[in-house]
Amino acid sequence: xxxxxxxxVGDIARRLPVTRSAVSQHLRVLKEAxxxxxxxxxxxxxxxxxxxxxxxxxxxxxxxxEKALSDYKAVAEDLYRRQPKEKK
Amino acid sequence: xxxxxxxxxxxxTIATEKIAGMAVRKTIRVDVPQAHAFTxxxxxxxxxxxxxxxxxxxxxAVTAIIEPKRGGRWxxxxxxxxECDWGRVQVWEPPRRLVLTWEVSVDWQPDRTIQTEVEVTFxxxxxxxxTVHLEHRKLEEYGEQAEMMRSIFDSExxxxxxxxxxxxxxxxxxxxxxxxxxxxxx
Numbered sequence: 608x609x610x611x612x613x614x615x616v617g618d619i620a621r622r623l624p625v626t627r628s629a630v631s632q633h634l635r636v637l638k639e640a641x642x643x644x645x646x647x648x649x650x651x652x653x654x655x656x657x658x659x660x661x662x663x664x665x666x667x668x669x670x671x672x673e674k675a676l677s678d679y680k681a682v683a684e685d686l687y688r689r690q691p692k693e694k695k
Numbered sequence: 696x697x698x699x700x701x702x703x704x705x706x707x708t709i710a711t712e713k714i715a716g717m718a719v720r721k722t723i724r725v726d727v728p729q730a731h732a733f734t735x736x737x738x739x740x741x742x743x744x745x746x747x748x749x750x751x752x753x754x755x756a757v758t759a760i761i762e763p764k765r766g767g768r769w770x771x772x773x774x775x776x777x778e779c780d781w782g783r784v785q786v787w788e789p790p791r792r793l794v795l796t797w798e799v800s801v802d803w804q805p806d807r808t809i810q811t812e813v814e815v816t817f818x819x820x821x822x823x824x825x826t827v828h829l830e831h832r833k834l835e836e837y838g839e840q841a842e843m844m845r846s847i848f849d850s851e852x853x854x855x856x857x858x859x860x861x862x863x864x865x866x867x868x869x870x871x872x873x874x875x876x877x878x879x880x881x
Binding site: 680 | 717718719721723724725726727728731732735736739742743744745749801823827829831834837
C-alpha cells in the first residue's frame, strides 16, 4: 500500500519515553481520524501512515459539521419558536 | 484525489501537494431570521455544538464560547473552569459573516501550528429564513501533520520537537485525566 515503513507499536514505543499502551492509545485516535492504518499479525499490532486516509480527512470534517450543523439548526429553530416574536 | 502508491511511497512531500486547498463545504437552511441565525451560531455556540463527543479536555466540557469580536477567543470550558483554546475570531461581521481559525489537531489537542479556517456566512432568504454556508478550509494543514507522523515512523533516532509532541500527546492520553491545555494563548 502507501505505507513507507509499517511499524509495530513496540518499535514505536521503544523510541519514545512513554509506555506501549500510551502509544497504542494515541495511535487509535489517529486511526479513527484515518491518518494511520492498522493490521494485526498474531500479537503484533502494526501501524502505518495512510496517505489515502489523509484525503479522508475531508470525510472526517464533513461528518463533524454535518452533525454540528443539524444540531445548530434544531437549536436555532427551537429558540426562535420559544421567544416572543418581538424583533427589532 | 488520485494518488498512486508508487509515487506516494517515493516522495514524502507528495501527500501535502496533492491535498493543497482542501476544504469541506456545507449548506443548511434554517427557518429563522438572519440575525437570529448569527446569534445562535455565535452567542449560543455551546448550546448546540456536540460537546459530548467533540471537545479537547478529558473532563466534561460544560460549554464552548466564541468571543463576539475580531481577535476574540474560541474555546471550551470544563466543569472545573479549565479552558482549552480551539482558535480565534478572524472576521466578525454580524449578522452576515464569521471567520474562525480552528487550531485543533485531529486527536483533539490544541495545536497552534494547525491554522485551518472556518468561514460561516448567513444569507437572508426571507424574514424567517436563512441559508447558512460553512466552509472549513486549509485542511491540507493536517496533511503536513500526517507528514510529521510519517517522519516519526521513518526516523530511527531523531528526537526532535515532533517526536516530543507525539510523546506529550501519548503521555496525556495515558494519564487518562484532564489534559492541561497549553497556556500559549497570548
